[in-house]
Each structure stands twice: as structure tokens, then as C-alpha cells.
Amino acid sequence: MNSKKFFKVFVVMIALIVSLVGCSKKEVESNENSNVGGVVIKNYGITTKYDKVPERVIPLSYDAAQILVALGLENKIVGVATAEGSHKDCLQKYQEKLSKLDIIVEGTPNFETLLSKQPDFVYATVYTFGKHGVAPVEDFQREKINFYCINGTYSKEPSISDIYTDINDLGKIFRKESEAKKIVDELKERENLLRNKIxxxxxxxxxxxxxxxxxxxxxxxxxxxxxxxxxxxxxxxxxxxxxxxxxxxxxxxxxxxxxxxxxxxxxxxxxxxxxxxxxxxxxxxxxxxxxxxxxxxxxxxxxxxxxxxxxxxxxxxxxxxxxxxxx
Missing domain, CATH: 3.40.50.1980 (Nitrogenase molybdenum iron protein domain)
Structure with a gap:
């Protein structure tokens, strides 16, 4: 093969590789940010299919809000309930973003206050759905509001692994699986250090x-x-x-x-x-x-x-x- 032909083939190959890399990158971005494809999550005894990423999210405590912010979802949070805490109780690296969230109520909201923010996803403890909480599960379902109940607040044998389940599930729901894995890996490393030391x-x-x-x-x-x-x-x-x-x-x-x-x-x-x-x-x-x-x-x-x-x-x-x- 002469040098001119070799050069032409080389240019074509480079162009093809660049094109494939570009497509691959776009696919990754699309998978994380688009609403294509459904995600099935079983939580609190209920199976929910998320055909699209929730866009109007309300966490009903700052510990819940903090996890969402850690996943990079602060722009999807339309309001937060303080429960019995403050953004100042959270990790310092997230406090600035948490402080900018709109507080819908000091404490726990009633259902009407929650509905006024038109959420399509609520992240909360099991107490949200109890006698002194916001509303029964059936009310959320009637209003077509998806929710995720924090596992460690309702499981029969609560464990640290419940936290990892929450984060991984949220990563799937919001197509933030790589971010979720990073957070879980860091927490597991800290847990292992503690177990080996104590x-x-x-x-x-x-x-x-x-x-x-x-x-x-x-x-x-x-x-x-x-x-x-x-x-x-x-x-x-x-x-x-x-x-x-x-x-x-x-x-x-x-x-x-x-x-x-x-x-x-x-x-x-x-x-x-x-x-x-x-x-x-x-x-x-x-x-x-x-x-x-x-x-x-x-x-x-x-x-x-x-x-x-x-x-x-x-x-x-x-x-x-x-x-x-x-x-």
C-alpha cells in the first residue's frame, strides 16, 4: 500500500473511531439524563415502574434531602420539610445547597400543603404514612404521586445495608447509578474501617x-x-x-x-x-x-x-x- 492510500485509510479509521466514541458518550449521557426506558423498584411492599425521571421532588426531612443533593439532584427538589432538623445539622459540604431549598413547612406538612407544590415524587420515612404523618399510602397513589419510603425506618431488621439499598434505588430511579455507586462505596469503606477497628x-x-x-x-x-x-x-x-x-x-x-x-x-x-x-x-x-x-x-x-x-x-x-x- 502506497503512502497516499495508507494516509486515506488512516484518516477514515480515525474518523470512525471518533464517531463511535462520540456516540458512546452520547448514549451514556442519554441513559443518565433522558426518560427513555423504565425502571422497576420494589419498596414498602409496592412495586413501581418509573418510565421517566421524576422532575418535582420533595424530601420530608433534611437527612433525606441530603442524599438527593449528594446525588446531584438539588435542581429537581421543589421543596423540603424540616421535620425536626435543620440544614446546619447536615454534612458541611452539602449545607450551602441545602440552605437554598424552599422550605414548604417547619416540621411535617399536611397533605394539602404537600399537594400545593405539585410533586411527582416524595422521599420520606415510614412515619409519613402513619397516623400522625402526612397521609396514607392510598392518598399518594390516588394523586399519582410516586414515593420512596426509607428502608431503615420500616424493615423488620433494620441494618446499615438498608442505607445502601436506598441510595442505589434512588440512583436507578433518577438514572444516577454511577453517582450512587460512588457514595455507597465510600460509605462501605468507612463501615469496614469501623468494624475492623472497634x-x-x-x-x-x-x-x-x-x-x-x-x-x-x-x-x-x-x-x-x-x-x-x-x-x-x-x-x-x-x-x-x-x-x-x-x-x-x-x-x-x-x-x-x-x-x-x-x-x-x-x-x-x-x-x-x-x-x-x-x-x-x-x-x-x-x-x-x-x-x-x-x-x-x-x-x-x-x-x-x-x-x-x-x-x-x-x-x-x-x-x-x-x-x-x-x-
């Missing part, structure tokens, strides 16, 4: 959310997993629900070494951390409890004990206290 202990831990006549504490929910991951033992791990009420006398009987205090100053159970700790210290039923006598309190943000991106922050902080006690 040793199990006999330190007894109780979560204190709120309460006057009775105590709202954590049972068999994601916080139980956090306590276990930190190396402690949840004294109420035998309770079947994520949050349950128990008596002060039962707390004294089980005698926790550490009390995890939930920090949030908004909503129906408002009260500063200082007020909560003072209440615990002044309760005569708890005067002989080890955690009270030794001033062993660990403060955790509410977003850190709900299934989301910050559960390992809570585990690490609790583990530091456990190590301190065992020295």
Missing part, C-alpha cells in the same frame, strides 16, 4: 429522645445498629420498634453506662441538649443510674441516628466515649 464491649447504652412521664427511646431500629457498630449494647434492643416508650423505672432497672442524647431544637419535642440532660439528672428515679452518676452523656444529632449519610459520625463519637470509660 472491639465489642459490655458497655450498656440507652438512647434518650424525649419524654416526661415516660421515656422515648430506641429499640430495634437503625440506632440499635449504630450502638452495636460503636461496640456498645443497647439496653432496649429487645423492643420491636425503632422508637418506643418505656418507664423511668425500667431505665433504672437496666442501668445504662452511657446515655445517647438526641439533639434537635425544633418540632413537638423541642428542647435543648442542656435542658434534656438537666431533666435526666434531676429525675429521682435515675439517681443510681451509672450514666447519671458518672456524667456519661454522648450527644448525637437526629440526622445521625436516622438512616442516612451520617450514621458513622454517631458511631465514632459513641465509640470514643466507650474507649474513655474502659481505660
Amino acid at each position: 472491639k465489642k464491649s459490655d458497655i450498656k447504652v440507652m438512647a434518650f429522645d424525649s419524654g416526661d412521664k415516660t421515656v422515648v427511646t430506641s429499640g430495634k431500629g437503625i440506632e440499635n445498629e449504630i450502638i452495636s457498630l460503636a461496640g456498645g449494647k443497647n439496653i432496649f434492643s429487645d423492643l420491636q420498634n425503632s422508637f418506643e416508650e418505656v418507664s423511668w423505672e425500667e431505665v433504672a432497672k437496666r442501668n445504662p453506662d452511657i446515655i445517647l442524647v438526641h439533639s434537635y431544637d425544633q418540632g413537638e419535642t423541642a428542647g435543648t441538649v442542656e435542658e434534656k440532660i438537666k431533666k435526666l439528672k434531676n429525675n429521682p428515679a435515675l439517681e443510681n443510674v451509672t450514666a447519671i452518676k458518672n456524667n456519661n452523656f454522648v450527644v448525637v444529632k437526629l440526622v445521625e441516628v436516622f438512616p442516612g449519610l451520617q450514621v458513622f459520625d454517631a458511631a465514632e463519637r459513641l465509640n470514643e466515649k466507650i474507649i474513655q470509660i474502659e481505660k
Whole structure:
């Protein structure tokens, strides 16, 4: 083959390669951003087919909103409900974007307020669909609003892997699978580091959310997993629900070494951390409890004990206290 012919063939081959690469790149962009092709997701016992990417999204808490922002979906969020938190409770790298979201209500919205924003997708905890929530599942279905219920708030045996399921499912729904995989891989790496580093202990831990006549504490929910991951033992791990009420006398009987205090100053159970700790210290039923006598309190943000991106922050902080006690 002479040099002119070789050059012509070479140019044609290069043009073909460039064309194929360009098409491939467009296909990837199309798969992530277009509404072509359906995605089938099973969640909360309901199978939903997403023929197109949701465009008007409402997360009903900041921990939920944070995951959507981490996936790069802030432009699809038409409003957020604060639940009992603030954007300032979230990871610093997402706070600026979260602060710009339109707050539809301080706390939990009623169904009419939610409908006024015309959402086509709602991301929320199981409590959204309960007696004191927004509305039953049937109401969402009647209005043709798709929803995703956070797995760790309703599964029978909540675990850290529920968080990964949420993120991967959201990645599929919004055609952000590569972004979801990156987030999950980073979280799994952190989880593995914790599991390899932390040793199990006999330190007894109780979560204190709120309460006057009775105590709202954590049972068999994601916080139980956090306590276990930190190396402690949840004294109420035998309770079947994520949050349950128990008596002060039962707390004294089980005698926790550490009390995890939930920090949030908004909503129906408002009260500063200082007020909560003072209440615990002044309760005569708890005067002989080890955690009270030794001033062993660990403060955790509410977003850190709900299934989301910050559960390992809570585990690490609790583990530091456990190590301190065992020295």
C-alpha cells in the first residue's frame, strides 16, 4: 500500500473511531439524563415502574434531602420539610445547597400543603404514612404521586445495608447509578474501617429522645445498629420498634453506662441538649443510674441516628466515649 492510500485509510479509521466514541458518550449521557426506558423498584411492599425521571421532588426531612443533593439532584427538589432538623445539622459540604431549598413547612406538612407544590415524587420515612404523618399510602397513589419510603425506618431488621439499598434505588430511579455507586462505596469503606477497628464491649447504652412521664427511646431500629457498630449494647434492643416508650423505672432497672442524647431544637419535642440532660439528672428515679452518676452523656444529632449519610459520625463519637470509660 502506497503512502497516499495508507494516509486515506488512516484518516477514515480515525474518523470512525471518533464517531463511535462520540456516540458512546452520547448514549451514556442519554441513559443518565433522558426518560427513555423504565425502571422497576420494589419498596414498602409496592412495586413501581418509573418510565421517566421524576422532575418535582420533595424530601420530608433534611437527612433525606441530603442524599438527593449528594446525588446531584438539588435542581429537581421543589421543596423540603424540616421535620425536626435543620440544614446546619447536615454534612458541611452539602449545607450551602441545602440552605437554598424552599422550605414548604417547619416540621411535617399536611397533605394539602404537600399537594400545593405539585410533586411527582416524595422521599420520606415510614412515619409519613402513619397516623400522625402526612397521609396514607392510598392518598399518594390516588394523586399519582410516586414515593420512596426509607428502608431503615420500616424493615423488620433494620441494618446499615438498608442505607445502601436506598441510595442505589434512588440512583436507578433518577438514572444516577454511577453517582450512587460512588457514595455507597465510600460509605462501605468507612463501615469496614469501623468494624475492623472497634472491639465489642459490655458497655450498656440507652438512647434518650424525649419524654416526661415516660421515656422515648430506641429499640430495634437503625440506632440499635449504630450502638452495636460503636461496640456498645443497647439496653432496649429487645423492643420491636425503632422508637418506643418505656418507664423511668425500667431505665433504672437496666442501668445504662452511657446515655445517647438526641439533639434537635425544633418540632413537638423541642428542647435543648442542656435542658434534656438537666431533666435526666434531676429525675429521682435515675439517681443510681451509672450514666447519671458518672456524667456519661454522648450527644448525637437526629440526622445521625436516622438512616442516612451520617450514621458513622454517631458511631465514632459513641465509640470514643466507650474507649474513655474502659481505660
